[in-house]
Amino acid sequence: MAKNKKRVKPEEVSNVALNTDEQKKFEQDIREKRKQTGSTLKPGIVRLSHIPWGFFEHDIKDYFKQFGTVSRVRLSRSKRTGNCRGYAYIEFASEDVARIAAETMNNYLMFGKLLKCRFMDRVHPKLMKGANRKFRKPMTHIQDAKRHNQIKTEIQQARGVRRFLGAYKKKMNKLVSLGINYELDGIITSIHQQICINGAICPLLLTGAIARKNEVQTVGQRRCSTRRLDGRKSPPKNENSLGGPDS
Incomplete structure (x- = not known):
């Protein structure tokens, strides 16, 4: 019987050097190259306003993936009711992609509303605080009932x-x-x-x-x-x- 040959993944094929003695050096060069290319990418943030009802975190992220990699999405919500306030912030992995997305989607008609997209040149360090967090509706009705019955x-x-x-x-x-x-x-x-x-x-x-x-x-x-x-x-x-x- 023929011996079972180990299948090699495409990633492993691309990372194989011609000389086996230089394999470690080759892998180290690839890691350094990836770090350099990753450091050159500067993230960009787009402010999205006039959001129609129902176009929330998951929908925003899935829709804007067509332009490029979306790192984080923060939808502004009311602390008391949990409802959407009508604006959100989208962080792209590349600043150039964020600019293209802002220019393309500005004044885009969606569900009877004109979306407003603006690329943010100046960003506060805590702007994306709480992004990608699972939304839980506040239990205000329980607190009101306890306050009323106390x-x-x-x-x-x-x-x-x-x-x-x-x-x-x-x-x-x-x-x-x-x-x-x-x-x-x-x-x-x-x-x-x-x-x-x-x-x-x-x-x-x-x-x-x-x-x-x-x-x-x-x-x-x-x-x-x-x-x-x-x-x-x-x-x-x-x-x-x-x-x-x-x-």
């Missing part, structure tokens, strides 16, 4: 009640201006029942609720007393006559 402190409850009473005051004032005499006393009572802590009402909430309710009743008189005939607002002469400053 147990609120007395101060947080007081702020929420005061915000609600502020909106309630505006609605009541609007009804008064329309000539409608209507009061929702049941809302204040239900708030007092909900803000009970260990069988007792929180003093911060109780004082805030009472102050807001009294302010709703007297706010119409305050506006009339501090309004002049020319429409300008005059400063109060005495705080006691106006019911005192807001607490």
Whole structure:
């Protein structure tokens, strides 16, 4: 039987010297030559803007491979939502290839949008930070749910009640201006029942609720007393006559 001959790869054939004694020197010369040719190539970066929706990292890299070797792609995304901001940076292995790609793809119509490509002469050292990183959508909805369902402190409850009473005051004032005499006393009572802590009402909430309710009743008189005939607002002469400053 014939002996199995070892198959030689094309790369190995091209790296074989005519003289076997000079093989090591030949391989060393090839390595040095590759280092020299690799050092002469200067990378170039192209800024791509007006990106249509759906044209993301993998699509950008696959599309621009037709011009040359694409080293890295960084698509700008929102940290909160993870959506595309409409621009990206593409790094080519050769600066000349990057210039050709920028000139060719500038004002190229894609999915109803004109792509804008610009070769960047000056590049920040950290411009491509985070490039070729696997995209993970931020879990903001989980954080919002935890924030909404967490147990609120007395101060947080007081702020929420005061915000609600502020909106309630505006609605009541609007009804008064329309000539409608209507009061929702049941809302204040239900708030007092909900803000009970260990069988007792929180003093911060109780004082805030009472102050807001009294302010709703007297706010119409305050506006009339501090309004002049020319429409300008005059400063109060005495705080006691106006019911005192807001607490």
